[in-house]
Amino acid sequence: MTSIGVGLIGTGYMGKCHALAWNGVGPVFGTGRRPRLVHLAEASADLAARRAAEFGFERATGDWREVVDDPEVEVVSITTPNALHAEMALAALAAGKHVWCEKPMATTLVDAERMVAAARAAGRVAVLGYNYIQNPLIRHIGRLLAEGAIGAVSHVRFEMDEDFMADPEAPFGWKSEAASGYGALDDFGVHPLSLMHVLFGGVVRVMAQLAKPYPDRPLPEGGRRAVETFDIASVLMELRNGATGIMALNRAARGRKNRLAMQVFGSRGAIAYDQERMNEFQFFTASGDAADQGFRTVLSAPAHPPYDRFVPAPGHGLGFNDLKLIECHELLEAIAGRPAHIIDFAAGLGIERAVHAMARSHSEASWSYV
């Protein structure tokens, strides 16, 4: 078993998530090159050293370029704030590293396009952190759709709701600044779009309505400041497979914590899913006696690989971090030159374009093509 040198930039929410994946991917999947945790970067050298000890990295630095330039590092995890993704990814690719970059790709479409070009030029694997596509149930749903289990799909509904912007009296922060992007659209609308990409080939044209639940928010220093981003988005869509549908996003949705929900209607059946209950999905098929038909709740199980690599018993459940670990494994598969279930930079660019088309359709009050 050979090793592969890993660098990690950033150790916040997603940084820790990557670190857990790098630690666990070997024991869980038990094959391939074993990650060697070489170099970790944080904003300060002190914090970097502390995190390196916790996460099991050999070296630590306060300068991310040292990670990118480390000859023992072969693949770099980039988990820093969105505005830094492009610069770091470009540097890592230029240094010949594979890149595992958190979503969204970049804050501008131009940057995203440069990232795609750089990955192509470098001939390196460049994967985005769209972890929800890694849920074994989502992959199983993909197989069901491909096999025609619910017939031709004509109508879909996607919802993504959390409540971290729900309190109208929470102080004005960077998420309310225009510099952070459009709001719900890019902040987490990319998640349902990632599902649409793997399940339906993405969206073709869109018509969005963006909204601000609260016109302003209090400033810490007193007074209030007008909110510049849109916490709510409602979208009409046409998918590549010809189906139509809606997408509703709300990061001010009281009571919702991680409701990435999906309903898919086909000519022979239907499927529903909700990330808040990530270990089950609903499956309806119009077969058998009508008196006994109904949506069935299917629990995640070894029959939905790679769930079996985590637990050999059904219904025991995976967690959020396990999805990132599966993503890590897919990344290693890609690096090994095997087919992998990933969203790479090129595919991610399609998602970014969809987001921008939605924002454009809102401004112009008309349909936009992606």
Place this chain on the structure above:
Amino acid sequence: MTSIGVGLIGTGYMGKCHALAWNGVGPVFGTGRRPRLVHLAEASADLAARRAAEFGFERATGDWREVVDDPEVEVVSITTPNALHAEMALAALAAGKHVWCEKPMATTLVDAERMVAAARAAGRVAVLGYNYIQNPLIRHIGRLLAEGAIGAVSHVRFEMDEDFMADPEAPFGWKSEAASGYGALDDFGVHPLSLMHVLFGGVVRVMAQLAKPYPDRPLPEGGRRAVETFDIASVLMELRNGATGIMALNRAARGRKNRLAMQVFGSRGAIAYDQERMNEFQFFTASGDAADQGFRTVLSAPAHPPYDRFVPAPGHGLGFNDLKLIECHELLEAIAGRPAHIIDFAAGLGIERAVHAMARSHSEASWSYV
């Protein structure tokens, strides 16, 4: 206890539903004028006689005008196919009767407007059969919203799904003909619109995308005929209260039987409801310890009047027919000159206008004002 003479035109799905309401409203509510079931009309005199015996009507006829002209009839239930509503309602109003007409009002906006004018001119009560607004839980939700229990509402989602058009090989029928209307929009989109009317004052502007899941259907005589109506509709909306939202309609939704579902997000909480579980709703309020917050499932109970008129114990449940019976009681309240929770012709016209605005927005691919 005085009586009130009742006429019934039509004895199908909704006709029987009206008949059950007229039979039960006295025993359930126990007050007011007792319905006297006077005259029933059906397409044939034979069927009329049979149904009159079953439903307890004194007289039967094959000519609906005899019901309208019967001097002992004071209020007329109109439950015939949509295309007949206008003529019958106008005749009944002209004869000085109160009218209880099933939804939708009419097949053209012009007819609907004439019906409103006629009701106003006659000074009679003219009520539409929007029974879902009568669910005691919907009325309770209305009170919660009015009291600010979830704060200012900023975002709503409505869904209406059934599967009676889901089979792609079901023969071409009148619901696929353009003469029947737009499709899902008027066929049952009016139900969520009725909820929006009582809860939020209705919609201001809309942007719809209509879709056909199946381009054609088999003809009984062989061959196939192109479908002219839209079984699917996706709509962006702006409500009178300033909130934005989406509405998704699908009468070809495999597995859904009567999913009139609603999600309402406010600054302090959220509410969700699904007609398939009509005896419960979901209520989230952002109060107390965050560790113990969650959507609570509230079961229908005597605390939600007029549930208490049906059963004195909580959680025992009302049925679909009970909603029509409550509607019947509200109609009698209106006739008695008391405040009533109804959608009258004037309000119903607003719903019809919203439907037509949606169809227009689809054709023009742009926002339409109602």
Place this chain on the structure above:
Amino acid sequence: MTSIGVGLIGTGYMGKCHALAWNGVGPVFGTGRRPRLVHLAEASADLAARRAAEFGFERATGDWREVVDDPEVEVVSITTPNALHAEMALAALAAGKHVWCEKPMATTLVDAERMVAAARAAGRVAVLGYNYIQNPLIRHIGRLLAEGAIGAVSHVRFEMDEDFMADPEAPFGWKSEAASGYGALDDFGVHPLSLMHVLFGGVVRVMAQLAKPYPDRPLPEGGRRAVETFDIASVLMELRNGATGIMALNRAARGRKNRLAMQVFGSRGAIAYDQERMNEFQFFTASGDAADQGFRTVLSAPAHPPYDRFVPAPGHGLGFNDLKLIECHELLEAIAGRPAHIIDFAAGLGIERAVHAMARSHSEASWSYV
């Protein structure tokens, strides 16, 4: 269509429920002899007169014997407090009337046995008000079990929970007096037992543990009085079909409103049901791909007769009162000499005996045969 004269004794919770059934059974089922509401009795003549007007009865009386003796009355609804059932039922049967008596039969086993003997001697129909067996879904579950849809049943679980005795500071009332019976066992344990009767042929031997959540309760006049009945019962059971199981009863179960829940495990599948969601049941069958198996939620529908007599569309839902109406129809079927899905006095005696066996097993701390 001939008529059948109806008498009603009692107009409380169940009295009104019977009255609604008598009013609606003709319109809903549309066949057979039409009920003629002849005579109603209440404790006072005044109240009787008022209720007769509300419920549509021709005559009213403060003396229940006048109803029993009325020659125009052919069937008598008995909905008075439990202690009066025996005397009234015996008198009605002696007068040659059919009897529809609310559960439980009587407060002593001796009385129940006399009622069975009297019904047999009179050759009249004597039906008990076990309405939950009338749910079209329960009847459908019965068909599934009979057809072997889940194979041989080996294990069952029944729960019955409400919260009307949950408040420890609610004043001492008659339900806490020994004279009212054992407590949860006879107060509502008879409901799950009625389901076990129709689905599994009843119970053979039992082992119960009775419990008091609160030792005493406040008296209105001050001070506290020791509670004499058992609000909680836990029971081990062996059923006539050989299966074992448990039954848990709690009328002090905070949050439960009408949770009559059932789980049935068989060699090929499983079924679950909860009366709080009376329009659905859960059905698991071990067929097809393991990756797609799960409990399916089947909504009540016309495919579950006699749901179709109420609504022609699936998923629209019946209510609690509709079950009593179906029971009324079955009673009329029995009177007409046709097979009927009822629990008559003889079957009801079996349920009473099971209750007494449970109480005995608690006292003796050992298994009791029914």
Place this chain on the structure above:
Amino acid sequence: MTSIGVGLIGTGYMGKCHALAWNGVGPVFGTGRRPRLVHLAEASADLAARRAAEFGFERATGDWREVVDDPEVEVVSITTPNALHAEMALAALAAGKHVWCEKPMATTLVDAERMVAAARAAGRVAVLGYNYIQNPLIRHIGRLLAEGAIGAVSHVRFEMDEDFMADPEAPFGWKSEAASGYGALDDFGVHPLSLMHVLFGGVVRVMAQLAKPYPDRPLPEGGRRAVETFDIASVLMELRNGATGIMALNRAARGRKNRLAMQVFGSRGAIAYDQERMNEFQFFTASGDAADQGFRTVLSAPAHPPYDRFVPAPGHGLGFNDLKLIECHELLEAIAGRPAHIIDFAAGLGIERAVHAMARSHSEASWSYV
């Protein structure tokens, strides 16, 4: 950051689970002594070497005694078949190691008692693998109960159901042999008992009914062999806190995958939990307006420590393996001399005694004291 030497015996279902925990506990919790994976034993040296590479252990052996005797090993994970637990744990304790042993402790009560004595004599930490008590929600429920959030608890219900013995035609295996134990009771009845231990202090007396859904099973060589163990158990219980309750176990429960379910009723509220949806629990509190009360679904969140060590966002969900990782952390806390949420050998002996008392009560058909 100092290290602690870890030995692992066994690499099956639970062995891998321990390995994942040892790999992840440092990165997740980030504090304390970092596990150093020293020595791994499997039945064969070959398999041991392969697993050591996968799991990241330094040394491998086909002889478990080498792990126990390894001076660099300070704590030993024992994940072998139940019959081997006692010998290995005793050897490890005798060698001065801390022990982390999978449940159940042993196959005889005598062995379990020897293990308790050995742990006490050695002065070493000896923890059992009751991972479900580690769910942050179970720990939160424990806090709620302790704070009186639902008042005095009077009635509980526990269910544990899986379907790995559900197929009547699955071949006769060791789980059907008497040598394996009683069946459902010790195979997984210990899981609900572990919850009862941490939440209610355990059970005082019990009355069980054991059952065999299938009398015999096919032998691979043809013919059938009588089943000797009980796949089903139904139990009445009295808890140490005075509450009564039931426990139902079924390892032949079609459709159930990991339904470790619990209902707890108190004087002011109720709590329900189901391991199949391990990231939520149901909480009812009888406060506020009755019209708005209901069971609320609380999603796991950072407010339920140590969930926050895994993900900083609510509703994202932990998985089955995360519970073992938390257990590992608690073990390290105990080794460090800090208070820990564990079931040690002494507590585990209480669980074993409860199991044996249940079996005894079945044989004697009478209540047994634990």
